[in-house]
Amino acid sequence: xxxxxxxxxxxxxxxxxxxxxxxxxxxxxxxxxxxxxxxxxxxxxxxxxxxxxxxxxxxxxxxxxxxxxxxxxxxxxxxxxxxxxxxxxxxxxxxxxxxxxxxxxxxxxxxxxxxxxxxxxxxxxxxxxx
Amino acid sequence: xxxxxxxxxxxxxxxxxxxxxxxxxxxxxxxxxxxxxxxxxxxxxxxxxxxxxxxxxxxxxxxxxxxxxxxxxxxxxxxxxxxxxxxxxxxxxxxxxxxxxxxxxxxxxxxxxxxxxxxxxxxxxxxxxxxxxxxxxxxxxxxxxxxxxxxxxxxxxxxxxxxxxxxxxxxxxxxxxxxxxxx
Numbered sequence: 001x002x003x004x005x006x007x008x009x010x011x012x013x014x015x016x017x018x019x020x021x022x023x024x025x026x027x028x029x030x031x032x033x034x035x036x037x038x039x040x041x042x043x044x045x046x047x048x049x050x051x052x053x054x055x056x057x058x059x060x061x062x063x064x065x066x067x068x069x070x071x072x073x074x075x076x077x078x079x080x081x082x083x084x085x086x087x088x089x090x091x092x093x094x095x096x097x098x099x100x101x102x103x104x105x106x107x108x109x110x111x112x113x114x115x116x117x118x119x120x121x122x123x124x125x126x127x128x129x130x
Numbered sequence: 131x132x133x134x135x136x137x138x139x140x141x142x143x144x145x146x147x148x149x150x151x152x153x154x155x156x157x158x159x160x161x162x163x164x165x166x167x168x169x170x171x172x173x174x175x176x177x178x179x180x181x182x183x184x185x186x187x188x189x190x191x192x193x194x195x196x197x198x199x200x201x202x203x204x205x206x207x208x209x210x211x212x213x214x215x216x217x218x219x220x221x222x223x224x225x226x227x228x229x230x231x232x233x234x235x236x237x238x239x240x241x242x243x244x245x246x247x248x249x250x251x252x253x254x255x256x257x258x259x260x261x262x263x264x265x266x267x268x269x270x271x272x273x274x275x276x277x278x279x280x281x282x283x284x285x286x287x288x289x290x291x292x293x294x295x296x297x298x299x300x301x302x303x304x305x306x307x308x309x310x311x312x313x
Contacts (some may be wrong), residue, residue, distance in 0.1 A: 102310075
């Protein structure tokens with residue numbers, strides 16, 4: 001059974017690019033257009049990994065990460081932020097909110113397709129420490 | 131956030147109407163210069179990425195023609211190298227297409243950057259009341275990309291649009307987007 005990834009971005013083109021890449025790598029991809037929509041989905045379903053933009057209307061990615069970490073079923077889920085932001089302050093905010101990692105756009109498709117290593121044990125353990 | 135500049139003379143407490151008017155004119159000149167640099171950067175980057183997409187599509191089209199010919203004449207296993215080439219071209223197009231997301235963000239920020247000083251100066255005769263440092267802080271706070279903040283800071287240092295673009299290119303060459311940083 002393929003692993004399910006929740007891709008969150010207010011840009012439809014970015015969601016499409018992420019979706020095309022991950023589906024080609026064999027993942028099931030659920031798309032959400034902002035943090036609020038993603039959180040609604042996450043409250044009702046479980047996913048194996050969340051890949052979220054930072055700057056979004058209604059609820060930004062860092063708030064989404066913090067809200068997801070507060071849900072018992074998402075304590076150990078890898079939560080990655082994919083964003084145009086690359087300032088150390090923003091990364092620190094993401095880390096403090098409980099993010100597992102940070103990727104600056106544009107993403108390399110081949111790298112995104114190797115998320116399997118993020119879904120493996122050691123990285124999930126790292127997320128626990130946040 | 132701390133005030134972004136001490137370069138705009140007399141910006142905090144304007145007294146003399148002539149000095150205030152000159153401050154506003156200088157500030158607007160800087161904003162227009164920044165807008166030019168931001169739009170130039172967007173156009174150049176977009177052109178480069180669209181060119182990459184066109185190259186990827188051309189490669190995909192060529193590979194598909196070869197694939198069809200081979201599929202008719204050779205065993206399926208022989209087609210794997212072409213399939214890999216097509217996959218590489220698709221990945222290249224996926225990466226290049228992401229320029230659009232960045233372009234939209236940047237244009238939205240340019241628009242906001244132009245609207246803030248315009249809204250703050252509805253009456254050209256009331257320039258004495260304009261708090262330029264406050265306006266500059268508002269504009270900078272809207273930016274979400276490091277590149278945008280760097281361009282803004284270059285503007286505050288008085289760099290011209292061409293100089294800003296050159297410095298921005300050096301910054302891009304030094305950055306490494308796309309790498310996953312695990313916490």
